[in-house]
Amino acid sequence: MPKLLISTLESVPGYTISKHLGLVQGSSVRAKHMGRDIMAGFKNMVGGELKGYTELLQETRDEALERMQGEAEAIGANAVLNVRLATSSVTAGAAEVFAYGSAVLLAPSVGAAG
């Protein structure tokens, strides 16, 4: 089992939830930098994927998830279940990614098949 497991499910196979530790969350806001923005402006004329933005939002999401995991670790959890992601464009040119889930303490279940 990895250091801190995250999952969109409500349970983990082979483990039982021994303790609920409440909601944990992490968010990150990033702005596109000028060069990328200008390139994206051109790309907007012809359509297609804006790779710069895809990468930017991926980094943002990773950071949000990391922060959420950090918070979970700080309160002594070893997994975050039922994780959800949400993106919103707070102002023109910046996006926020928000990750949240419930922090739990898992223990190997007795008599499990795995």
Add this chain to the structure above:
Amino acid sequence: MDALIQLLIFAVLLGIGFIFGSAAEKRHYASIRQREKELRGLIIVPEKRLPRQDCDTAFVCGSVVIAQDYFKMTLAGFVHFFGGRMGAYETLLERARREAILRMKEQAAQQRARLIFNVKFSTCNLMGQEQRGAGCVEVTAYGTAIIPHARA
């Protein structure tokens, strides 16, 4: 004279959007169909409970930011005026969702997963507040990949 130049620029942009935009969309659809065929073995289940316990789980996530071309957006502007189906947005969102699913599946396939459980989507308009080129969306698909134990 000024108005004429502006009109000319507008026409050129429309033309560029139409030519390159249609080609890009066609290419994208072809690539999506091809990859969907390759990854058909990996099944997505919108279900929360696992039927079996002898497996590992991993968080997988795919995302894409995609824009519609200038020509289609202008067309959509007219539709906005008269009402009706907005084809420009329909294809934009469809492509974005299918692409996001594919990227999530590719990530899951790398970890030798067979199934992806409880998949969720999140969609966001990235240029909502700006007037110019409003057709830019981000779609994220995420879920839990189910990886059977090596002995199974």
